[in-house]
Amino acid sequence: MATNRTFTMLKPDAVANGYIGGILKMINDAGFSIIAMKYTKLSAATAGEFYEIHKERPFYGELVSYMSSGPIVAVILEKENAIASFRTLIGATDPTKADEGTIRKIYAKSIAANAVHGSDSDENAQIEGDFFFSKLERF
Ligand code: UDP
Ligand code: MG
Numbered sequence: 001m002a003t004n005r006t007f008t009m010l011k012p013d014a015v016a017n018g019y020i021g022g023i024l025k026m027i028n029d030a031g032f033s034i035i036a037m038k039y040t041k042l043s044a045a046t047a048g049e050f051y052e053i054h055k056e057r058p059f060y061g062e063l064v065s066y067m068s069s070g071p072i073v074a075v076i077l078e079k080e081n082a083i084a085s086f087r088t089l090i091g092a093t094d095p096t097k098a099d100e101g102t103i104r105k106i107y108a109k110s111i112a113a114n115a116v117h118g119s120d121s122d123e124n125a126q127i128e129g130d131f132f133f134s135k136l137e138r139f
Helices: 012-016 020-029 044-050 060-067 082-090 103-107 122-132
Strands: 003-010 033-040 072-080
Touching (some): 003 020, 003 082, 003 122, 012 020, 012 072, 020 103, 044 122, 072 082, 072 122, 082 103
Antiparallel strands (some): 003 072, 033 072
16 A cells, blocks of 8 residues: 555644644554644635635635634645545544544534644645645655
């Protein structure tokens, strides 16, 4: 199986509620290696650009204002089958539908403020990681 990479953000609700340590522990315990990590804050413009793929969806405006409402932690992760493995670890978009033991089940408040992002494909993981990190920031 290919060792590959995914991209995640710990979203503003998770940071504000003090869940950075708990979520990173779950990610480490699941066997992911950290390739790059940054504590930062999106502006409305940069959040809008990051979520451009969703701009026709009804929740886009709310998503952009929420994602620029406070600091986030951006992370590139590596593991065998990283995309699917990480999506399993985080659980469904809507935390009320997420499996027991998943990050969103444990830490998310709502479908919008759902604690973490996870890339949905190798191509998007590359694009999303490149959005935040230069090659000098990856180890
Ligand atoms: N989102 C929302 N309302 C919805 C669906 C999604 O606010 O009805 C937000 C939520 O924060 C989600 C993000 O938009 O994580 C991106 O949506 P996507 O469908 O890509 O879900 P994900 O891949 O994050 O599970
Ligand atoms: Mg998605």
